[in-house]
Amino acid sequence: MIRLLILLGLLWPASTSAEVAVLGLDDETVEAILSHGSWPPEPVRDPSNRVSGDPAAIRLGAALFDDTRLSTDQRFACSSCHRPDYGFAEPKARSEGRTLLTRNTPSLWNVGGQRWFGWDGGNDNLWAQSRRPILAPDEMASDAGHVARLIRQDAGLAACYRAAFGRAAAEVPADDVLVDVAKALATWQETLVSPPTPFDRFRDALAAGELDSAAVYPEAARRGAALFVGRARCAFCHVGPRFSSGEFHDVGMPYFLERGVVDPGRHGGLAALKASQLTRLGPWSDDAGGVTGFATRYVRPRHADFGAFRVPSLRGVAETAPYMHAGSLTTLAEVIEHYNDPPLDRLHTDGERVIRPLGLTDREKADLLAFLRSLSPRQPSPPPPVPCGGG
Amino acid sequence: MRTLLAFSLLLLAWRPTLAAEPVPLIDAHIHYSHDAWDLLPPVDAVAALRAAGLKRAFVSSSSDEGTQKLYALAPDLIVPVLRPYRARGETSSWLRDDTVPTMLEALMQRNRYAGIGEFHVFSANADLPVMRAVVRLAAKHHVFLHLHGDAEAVERVFAQDPDARVLWAHSGFDQPEAIGALLAKYDHLWADLAFRSEHGADGTVPSVWRGLFDRFPDRFMIGTDTYTPERWYYVGPHATWTRAWLADLPPELARRIAYENAETLAAWGLGE
Amino acid sequence: MRRVIRAALLAIVVWPAAAMACPIEQPDARGDRFAARVITQPSTIPLNAPFSLIVEVCPVVGDTAAEAITLDATMPRHRHGMNYRPEVTRLDDGRWRADGFLFHMPGAWRIAVEVESHGTVDRLTLDRTVP
Numbered sequence: 001m002i003r004l005l006i007l008l009g010l011l012w013p014a015s016t017s018a019e020v021a022v023l024g025l026d027d028e029t030v031e032a033i034l035s036h037g038s039w040p041p042e043p044v045r046d047p048s049n050r051v052s053g054d055p056a057a058i059r060l061g062a063a064l065f066d067d068t069r070l071s072t073d074q075r076f077a078c079s080s081c082h083r084p085d086y087g088f089a090e091p092k093a094r095s096e097g098r099t100l101l102t103r104n105t106p107s108l109w110n111v112g113g114q115r116w117f118g119w120d121g122g123n124d125n126l127w128a129q130s131r132r133p134i135l136a137p138d139e140m141a142s143d144a145g146h147v148a149r150l151i152r153q154d155a156g157l158a159a160c161y162r163a164a165f166g167r168a169a170a171e172v173p174a175d176d177v178l179v180d181v182a183k184a185l186a187t188w189q190e191t192l193v194s195p196p197t198p199f200d201r202f203r204d205a206l207a208a209g210e211l212d213s214a215a216v217y218p219e220a221a222r223r224g225a226a227l228f229v230g231r232a233r234c235a236f237c238h239v240g241p242r243f244s245s246g247e248f249h250d251v252g253m254p255y256f257l258e259r260g261v262v263d264p265g266r267h268g269g270l271a272a273l274k275a276s277q278l279t280r281l282g283p284w285s286d287d288a289g290g291v292t293g294f295a296t297r298y299v300r301p302r303h304a305d306f307g308a309f310r311v312p313s314l315r316g317v318a319e320t321a322p323y324m325h326a327g328s329l330t331t332l333a334e335v336i337e338h339y340n341d342p343p344l345d346r347l348h349t350d351g352e353r354v355i356r357p358l359g360l361t362d363r364e365k366a367d368l369l370a371f372l373r374s375l376s377p378r379q380p381s382p383p384p385p386v387p388c389g390g391g
Numbered sequence: 392m393r394t395l396l397a398f399s400l401l402l403l404a405w406r407p408t409l410a411a412e413p414v415p416l417i418d419a420h421i422h423y424s425h426d427a428w429d430l431l432p433p434v435d436a437v438a439a440l441r442a443a444g445l446k447r448a449f450v451s452s453s454s455d456e457g458t459q460k461l462y463a464l465a466p467d468l469i470v471p472v473l474r475p476y477r478a479r480g481e482t483s484s485w486l487r488d489d490t491v492p493t494m495l496e497a498l499m500q501r502n503r504y505a506g507i508g509e510f511h512v513f514s515a516n517a518d519l520p521v522m523r524a525v526v527r528l529a530a531k532h533h534v535f536l537h538l539h540g541d542a543e544a545v546e547r548v549f550a551q552d553p554d555a556r557v558l559w560a561h562s563g564f565d566q567p568e569a570i571g572a573l574l575a576k577y578d579h580l581w582a583d584l585a586f587r588s589e590h591g592a593d594g595t596v597p598s599v600w601r602g603l604f605d606r607f608p609d610r611f612m613i614g615t616d617t618y619t620p621e622r623w624y625y626v627g628p629h630a631t632w633t634r635a636w637l638a639d640l641p642p643e644l645a646r647r648i649a650y651e652n653a654e655t656l657a658a659w660g661l662g663e
Numbered sequence: 664m665r666r667v668i669r670a671a672l673l674a675i676v677v678w679p680a681a682a683m684a685c686p687i688e689q690p691d692a693r694g695d696r697f698a699a700r701v702i703t704q705p706s707t708i709p710l711n712a713p714f715s716l717i718v719e720v721c722p723v724v725g726d727t728a729a730e731a732i733t734l735d736a737t738m739p740r741h742r743h744g745m746n747y748r749p750e751v752t753r754l755d756d757g758r759w760r761a762d763g764f765l766f767h768m769p770g771a772w773r774i775a776v777e778v779e780s781h782g783t784v785d786r787l788t789l790d791r792t793v794p
């Protein structure tokens with residue numbers, strides 16, 4: 001029976017792809033394009049967060065995300081940097097907190113379900129990553145006592161907290177309230193799933209063998225998609241429906257911050273992970289057996305980690321300039337130039353063999369750009385914030 | 392008697408502190424290339440090496456000017472090695488550039504070097520005229536060759552000059568068995584362990600590598616490979632990582648890999 | 664059509680093996696002294712998701728037993744390995760199990776089985792492509 005299903009499963013795309021050759025795409029290309037869908041993925045709950053998916057926690061998280069009172073001097077809310085009108089990113093190269101920060105603010109679309117969080121993967125779960133800016137001295141500069149007081153004293157937040165966690169914040173130690181707050185923030189961010197894009201409609205039409213609908217996707221973008229999964233080798237790292245493996249690479253971007261100071265990238269991220277109590281294997285996780293702790297349990301330190309950064313998702317990428325971990329490239333065209341003519345002398349001969357000069361023509365660069373633009377939904381629509389009662 | 396006992400107890404109690412004294416290291420794989428000079432001026436570069444607790448460092452740069460800047464500043468620390476590249480990114484073009492031997496000869500007349508390298512050469516390219524000239528130069532000036540390439544390239548160099556001394560960069564990224572076979576075949580072959588980690592991940596040396604180190608205690612040395620300026624700030628973390636797996640070896644063997652083997656090769660090349 | 668036949672064959676080959684039985688008739692990997700049958704769980708290696716290996720190791724000649732095995736994988740063409748380090752445990756039936764595999768890139772991977780016995784190592788490899 002299972003064997004029959006496998007047979008059927010393979011027969012299906014095989015027969016459609018043969019016909020699709022009409023659109024100028026060979027079998028292999030079609031198969032590769034199909035691997036970038038479907039979208040959106042099935043919603044999954046995070047077992048390390050007991051309120052993941054809980055509507056009351058989502059409401060609390062939504063309210064807090066926009067609340068400057070989380071920072072001691074009311075200067076920053078999460079949304080000050082993760083701007084809902086800017087793909088939950090920021091039109092700045094390096095973010096500015098109380099000082100100039102070291103990295104670009106990443107978009108929060110589709111942030112749930114990642115394997116690693118932060119450009120350096122310093123956390124293996126979304127709630128730990130959400131607690132980070134609250135405590136960071138350069139960002140919200142807050143502490144558990146301050147956050148717990150806020151939750152306990154604001155009637156609306158207190159009610160939302162009780163609804164989400166089934167207990168009154170006043171009866172919970174401040175450290176626990178802080179982690180709960182982070183878990184509520186995570187739960188809300190998990191709802192930030194971007195809508196399907198022109199690329200997704202193309203991909204689904206290919207999958208269904210509906211060539212007429214597939215042909216609606218502009219020809220330039222179609223050629224760009226073929227380049228992306230083919231000769232330009234982008235899909236070795238920007239894999240799957242998220243267009244990211246979630247792993248760490250050095251694509252040749254500089255990582256000096258100033259004279260004498262570098263951003264160690266993944267090397268620092270692993271050190272932070274190792275020191276953290278807030279991992280999926282740690283005491284604050286609600287995933288008792290650490291079943292979802294695969295990545296942290298088996299992760300392997302490498303010399304190449306130094307100066308490596310997480311492969312960003314490319315969904316909605318046209319909306320979130322500037323690019324790369326320190327925002328050093330201002331446009332997608334510049335990113336394409338970077339890959340077309342990479343700084344080979346920054347790459348070890350036995351390092352990133354996938355990054356090699358591409359020799360793209362102007363038309364091919366335009367095609368790749370058209371493809372990247374097609375990864376954005378027509379109207380990216382952030383969900384409206386839902387206030388907590390009297391908050 | 393009791394004092395003696397007390398004294399030895401004291402010694403025992405002291406041991407951890409003694410052991411915690413960082414093992415001196417010689418890093419055999421450092422580059423200081425032209426793009427490093429702005430954000431990592433020579434004083435910073437030397438400071439980074441000293442902060443990592445290095446006794447010495449084999450430095451080769453594209454162009455050689457970088458090495459000279461550091462050597463002028465810290466002759467006790469820097470073991471100059473002459474890189475046949477004028478700029479970075481010449482890792483494959485240099486073999487077809489017949490002005491390279493003349494450039495090297497001129498520099499070797501002027502400056503002091505322990506070796507020529509690190510250069511990249513694979514398989515049959517090791518028999519190209521430029522490479523042959525480099526092998527002759529090394530013999531003439533009594534310096535070693537720091538070769539990044541496969542086992543075949545190493546064999547071809549030794550075929551040209553059985554008395555050549557070769558430091559095999561990254562141990563060729565080869566398997567332990569293959570490294571062992573080559574070391575057994577050539578007495579004048581050394582191997583650096585730069586940019587590889589399977590011999591010491593997690594601070595333990597797997598039995599295959601332990602066997603290899605035991606068989607060739609005089610031939611291995613460590614290295615970071617600072618292939619970008621930023622990676623100078625990895626020399627320190629790399630030294631810490633290195634000390635962790637060295638501690639898993641018998642102290643005498645650890646010392647040889649940590650610095651003695653490199654010291655011997657440097658002394659030979661510099662005619663010390 | 665050819666693809667379909669290949670898939671059917673794969674489905675048969677990948678069928679869960681019973682307990683250990685030496686010698687292995689059609690090994691997935693063969694070295695100088697040992698041969699191995701390797702089953703992945705799930706049977707099709709997923710892209711960018713964890714999977715495990717179950718490995719049977721038998722001597723090719725004689726009856727030298729494998730004392731320990733190490734499992735790892737690389738992409739030879741890209742000259743890099745995995746970002747995760749698998750851990751091997753011995754099962755009650757004499758087979759070995761490795762958890763912690765993850766192929767983060769599509770393309771050609773090489774799985775290496777290092778079999779230790781009497782202080783020497785036999786390296787067996789098998790190639791797998793992840794679409």
Ligand SMILES: [Zn+2]
Nearest residue numbers: 509539560616
């Ligand atoms: Zn090298």
